[in-house]
Amino acid sequence: MDTIILDWDKLAEKTGAEDMDIRACGGLLESLGFDLDNVNITAYQEDIEGNPWKLAIKSI
Amino acid sequence: MNEKLKQAAEAWAIKRDYGRAAMLEVLALNKEYRAAYPKEYGYNRAIRDFIVARCGIAPEYIDMLETEIYLSQHDIRNEKEAANAAAMLAAGWVALDKPAIDEALASGKLLQVVGTADNDFLTVKIDRVYKPHIFAKGTDQEQYGLMKPKARTHGYTLHQFDNAFCKLID
Numbered sequence: 001m002d003t004i005i006l007d008w009d010k011l012a013e014k015t016g017a018e019d020m021d022i023r024a025c026g027g028l029l030e031s032l033g034f035d036l037d038n039v040n041i042t043a044y045q046e047d048i049e050g051n052p053w054k055l056a057i058k059s060i
Numbered sequence: 061m062n063e064k065l066k067q068a069a070e071a072w073a074i075k076r077d078y079g080r081a082a083m084l085e086v087l088a089l090n091k092e093y094r095a096a097y098p099k100e101y102g103y104n105r106a107i108r109d110f111i112v113a114r115c116g117i118a119p120e121y122i123d124m125l126e127t128e129i130y131l132s133q134h135d136i137r138n139e140k141e142a143a144n145a146a147a148m149l150a151a152g153w154v155a156l157d158k159p160a161i162d163e164a165l166a167s168g169k170l171l172q173v174v175g176t177a178d179n180d181f182l183t184v185k186i187d188r189v190y191k192p193h194i195f196a197k198g199t200d201q202e203q204y205g206l207m208k209p210k211a212r213t214h215g216y217t218l219h220q221f222d223n224a225f226c227k228l229i230d
Contacts, residue, residue, distance in 0.1 A: 005176075005183035014181060032182075042101045045137075048078075048130045050104040054183075 004032060005044050006055045034059060061085060065121035065128070072127065082132035086125070089114065090132040102136075104129050141223055148174070153225035158218065160226050161204050164192035167228060170209060175224025177216060189229065190216075 006025070026036055040060045043052030064083055081087070093110045094102050107129050111117065117125050145155075154160050156173055164171050174187045190206035193215055207215030 003185055007181045007183070010181035043103060046104050046130070046133070048127060050126070 003056060003058045006057060007053070008055055009053050029057060061115045062118050062121055065117065065124045068128065069121060069124040072124065078131070080131065082128045082135050086111065086128040087132040087135050090129060090136060094136075102133070104133065107132075144223065145225075148225040153227055156218070156221055156224035156226045158204050161192040161194070161206075161218070164226075164228055165194070169228045169230055171206065171226040172229050173206065173221070173224055173226045176222045177224075178220050178222055183222075186221075186224075 011025070029036060029039065034057065038060050040058045042056050042058075043054070044056040045052070045054040047053050064085065068083060082090075089111045090102065090107050093107050096110075097106075100106065104126065108122070108126055111125060111129070112122070149155075153174065156171070156175065160171070171190050171192055172188075173190050175185075176183050177186050189209060191209050191211070193205050193207045195201070195203045195205050195215070195217070204218040205215045206218070206221075
């Protein structure tokens with residue numbers, strides 16, 4: 001898998017975490033086939049205050 | 061620019077219209093930033109700093125500028141999606157919708173699908189072959205969808221696909 005978009009809000013809602021760290025998603029990303037040493041994470045969409053709520057995860 | 065932002069801020073105070081297009085000047089500067097820094101991701105904050113440096117925005121209008129940048133990001137995304145749709149249609153693809161699935165079912169063919177599929181918190185790009193299917197056909201739960209070619213029970217409903225295009229294949 002080379003690119004996925006994570007909806008941070010929905011993911012936090014599912015896990016019940018208020019302030020979730022992307023590092024907490026390591027297991028999820030690995031299970032999706034990503035090598036954690038070779039991923040590039042950028043904001044895919046930001047909310048009006050500039051907080052990323054969708055993240056693009058790409059293999060590099 | 062300051063005068064236009066002032067007018068926009070006054071209008072925003074009356075009605076926060078998140079569906080409207082951004083100020084054309086901000087949209088143009090957003091594109092200018094992206095053209096100047098093609099390898100950078102166009103973060104709202106970076107675009108704000110670019111515009112502030114370029115136009116000398118008064119501090120009292122920075123909030124409104126940030127709102128306009130937020131709106132312009134949507135405009136750019138919509139423009140990209142429209143351009144992609146036009147290119148796909150020109151290349152002979154058709155939009156993935158109910159008529160396309162009906163046609164595939166009637167012809168007994170599979171569908172090559174390109175687009176994105178939304179699975180709750182995860183959106184993935186897809187370029188796969190699917191079998192057209194109508195779940196719970198003839199009931200009030202009827203849903204158009206797609207299944208992997210060898211699947212018998214599970215599949216994807218049509219609404220999970222976004223900006224998706226398809227081609228009939230044998």
